[in-house]
Amino acid sequence: MYWLTNGGILMYFILLMSIIGLAVIIERFIYFKANQQITMVKLRPMLREALEKQDIKGAISTLGNTKSSTARVLREILAFWYQTKTTNIISLEEKGREAALAQIPQLERNMWILSIVAHTTPLIGLLGTVTGMIKAFQAVSIYGTGDPSVLANGISQALFTTAGGLIVAIPALIFYNYFNRKIDEQINEMEKGSAELINYFRK
Structure with a gap:
């Protein structure tokens, strides 16, 4: 909840993508374990x-x-x-x-979903970075630079979304390539x- 609170609304989209990606990874693991041994x-x-x-x-x-x-x-x-x-x-x-x-x-079932998670989540994180920086500079323009916390709040949001996007995207990309390798192996076997x-x- 700390990350969701401090990362802004885009953190909820990143959380959703992480749940979808995890569901696909689990489903693919079960499929290959049960059907391709x-x-x-x-x-x-x-x-x-x-x-x-x-x-x-x-x-x-x-x-x-x-x-x-x-x-x-x-x-x-x-x-x-x-x-x-x-x-x-x-x-x-x-x-x-x-x-x-x-x-x-x-x-290849559901692999397109994992691809979307792996490639879209960093962009959501990047969007959070941009909106966080915009928020920070808008606060500076209104309240000035006398209070560092005014600037820090926007920068903090930017960093949270960037980190959140990468934390979700990196494992998704790793498993996407892992499952593609498994698919290639099965095609070669056939x-x-x-x-x-x-x-x-x-x-």
Whole structure:
């Protein structure tokens, strides 16, 4: 409350942005923890064994129960092959690409909100700096420079909003880049998994 009281009305906007940013960060952590822990390192042995045994239905069922974007893409490719029995590599690649594109919105969900928090909050802090300095100089023009507290009040507001904006924006930017890295890793996993599975059908 001390910061809100001394930072002026813009501190409430910064507080709101911090709550929104924190909510997105928690949601993304839960999503990646719950849905993106299974990689090709774990999927490869199961998939290889199923293909060697020609147990395609079993592989499709197992992949369908696995919470992973890569598993979902592989399942779509296998299901497409099982239904069509096509050996057309281009068709399989297109199906893999289509399935991967369908996963991307889930991976990127709410990232635009975190981007807004990371890039807008410093500007709100900067606006608070400007309005605080305007308030300080208006006070000086009215009351003169005899009382330092008159000038200090506006400068204090300016510094509070600047600091508040940076305190919120820096972690938001760090987590924004962290989650983007996680998204890139998942996209690479999907591409690698699709390529490995489709290469099997080239034989």
